[in-house]
Amino acid sequence: MRDFYLGGSISEVFEMLPEYRVKKVKLGTREIGLVRIGERIYGFSSFCPHRGASLIQGSINSQGEIICPLHQYRFELKTGQAKAGDCADLQTYPCELSEIGLIITLP
């Protein structure tokens, strides 16, 4: 497990992550997606577990799911669970918002 830090404060993190927009971030050798909904931030693999499309172009619905742009499968951002379509769950990464910014934990 390895922690990565983004931003230097809560307000910097909020500025970097407008709500309901997918942001691509490179951490070490891995590329992940981040989405903020209110004060919660979700980290996930940027590649769809179905056929590997980029989820960076995905959209977020009002149920807190990301929708893949290629075949419209949906994944719950909180757990990664596939909600529509028959494929593996989306890999998610724990994110913690703190006074020193965002802490993202990768395996």
Ligand code: FES
């Ligand atoms: S590649 Fe994402 S739903 Fe098919």
